[in-house]
Amino acid sequence: MGRFVIRRILQMVPVFIGTTLIVYLLVTQMGGDPIQNLYGEKPVPDNIRATLTAQYHLNEPWWMQYWYYFKGLLQGNFGESIQQGRPIAELLAEAWPHTLKVAGVAFAFELVVGVVAGVLAGMRRGSFIDNLVLLSTLTVIAVPIFVLGNVSQTFLGQEWGLFPVSGTDDGLVSYLLPGLVLGSVSLAYIARLARASVAENLRADYIRTAKAKGLPKSRVVGIHVLRNSLIPVVTYLGADLGTLMGGAIVTEGIFNIPGVGYQLFTSLNVEDGPAVVGFVSLLVLVYLITALVVDMLYAVLDPRIRYE
């Protein structure tokens, strides 16, 4: 196991360099004009353009630009945002806590409600609960997230006043509604995954054995069925954690949460290369680490899986 982890961590290095390079190229070589974007619909005076071009190395070849960026990164310096003129490290430090809270609410919501609903449905296939879960998840999957977000904001926030409409002024309560909206789509998938997997495992040989041995039902379901059924769910959850962080773009926009999604969206809009790469790099790290954790969890869930 130890060797496996070390090998995986070493593999992350080239993956990280590769992805940041690709993202850097995509953003900086799109052919846009980040300096014009600073000025909106007004012309950029030539002398200002010259100063900013030199300051951000915009007239040098891309590999030099990437080298400056990477050199900074090695020294723990993410560079400076062209648009906001502030250190990207500062932007990251401001944005991450918000996104972590939204994603945390979403993650807890989909994990608890999704798994419970899925297991219940899987245990009693064809029952009322099963149909209810199938129907409600189908609805959630079919509705785009911005519709879900806007509708719940209008009714639960603006009309009925159950939740704050937007912003982060009300502490953790502010993150509830956006978190629920963000988690809802994944919740639907998790419920369906868990349902299928539980239903399948209920018919497995080892469950029949366990039942035949006279084990109490709680132990059969709790230990034998559940543990094995969770493998696909955990895989999905792992990949989903990264998506939650990045995919918060829509939800954070609707609910006015100044998190990663929002920063990423605005930076992309104005072709602020350094800022985009900074935020994406950290998202890449989140993906890599969750992938590693998921792989390690397999071994915990299913003792037959061994890593060498």
Next chain:
Amino acid sequence: MRGANSAKWVAGAIVVALAATACGGSNEKGKEGEGKGKAGGSVSVGISEPKRLVPQTTTESEGSQVLDALFRPLVSYGAGNQPVEDAAESITSTDNSLWTVKIKPGQKFHDGTPVTAKSYVQGWNWGAFGPNAADGNYFFATIEGYDALNPADPDGAEGPKKAPEPTAKELSGLKVVDETTFTVKLAKPFADYKTVLGYTVFYPLPDAAIKDIKAYEQAPIGQGAFKIEGKWDHNKSIKVVKNPDYTGTNKPNVDSVTYKIYQKQETMYKDVVAGALDVIPQVPSSELANAPKQFGERFKSSPASTFQFVSFPTYDKKYSKPEVRKAISMAIDREEITKVILNDSQAPARSFVSPVVGGYRDNTCGDSCKFDPAAAKALLDKVGGIEGNKINIGYNGDGGHKEWVDATCNQVKKNLGVECVGQAVPQFAELLTQVEQKKFSGMFRMGWIMDYPSMENYLGPLFTTGGSSNYYGYSNKKFDKLVEDGRAAKTSAEAIKLWQQAEDVLVQDMPVIPLRFGKNVFAHSKNVSNVEMDLFNRVDVTKISKA
């Protein structure tokens, strides 16, 4: 009814202005009496994240909204948008080229340091110094000695050579005379210079700003009616509180204003409906139809300085005949588009300068901007139609222009029988680049927001040869001379006469088709009253009060 035609709209604007002054007046006298505007309390105003909060580098509306609360301008704009001394005691000149600015004594910055002539000179020098790359840098170009601070790049910004180092750090045209007086020597005389000085970039900077501009930007220190509390909480909020040392006459009614920062106007709108926010300065277009029902009296509009037009590329022979341009203009029904597509959030335009500036005349464009499909078709037929019988209107896809461009095209198609296509370019910057490189074939939309209320601010940048926003390359010697002469005129009144003559030249040439003038379309919650907005899309926070 609003915006049925330009004349009515202008009349409406005057009524709004009168009502506003009336309110202000009653307020100062009997604060408790009428229950109109209680003193004290805190209010919130929605904004987007400002880009910068240093005056010399703030040229967009969000940042200048915040700085408007924190600073007191040299001049503010009174009746008819004429400049009135505010922080300045007097601004005088005998030849319109050497200006003497005396500031009112006894003013203090929020950190307790006195506001002196030096505060202005050091602020302006900072803004004019090329390597500081301040957004408002070009505003100082009229002052003598600007070139030494901003040497030209020998091979252009794109070239490999770097621009030479500036040879000076201070504008030679700025001189401190004594504690409260300084002089500004302009490179060329400019009659309306006093008007210019109300703009954000001409605010003073305290010593603290010069010492550490980055730290200063996070908590700007001004000399205005409000001072910042805490720091700029990025992407969340900026709070300002009443400044007890403020000596200006426009003392605020409320104790504090919180600028809440929003990513989307739609969210801002929902918050105002729910009462979690007090003022939305711009009602999103998606809610324009709902807003009157939802807000009633609290849904308002007032004039703004925006000017929307469609311009013709001078490099494209297709549009070289003025008759062709006039025919297209006459085929457009401005009223229908503003009403049906834009829900009266803008007003039809038939002049080349906005009604908010002195010297504006209604309908200078005359018959060429009058909707007359038959005459338009006849005029076009007379000159043999349009080459290829097809035109296109370019617009930036990121700015919400598709609907009106398509509608305009449909009108041209219907009324002239000419094929017309709206052509989206992803971003405005890209559109500008294509036009500058003469790669874009076709007409394209443009907009202009003024920097200071003067005809010159429309005519100069947009239409003079080499004007900073004259992307379409319009050039007419007679026009240039008239604008130039207007700048050099002895008085504002004389200048206006010359500029009006210049505008008449535009009417003959029709380098652009005037389409619409902007409005502030805003709404507020039940918690506040006396909500007014100025020409720069800013909420007047000294007037606003709790309901």
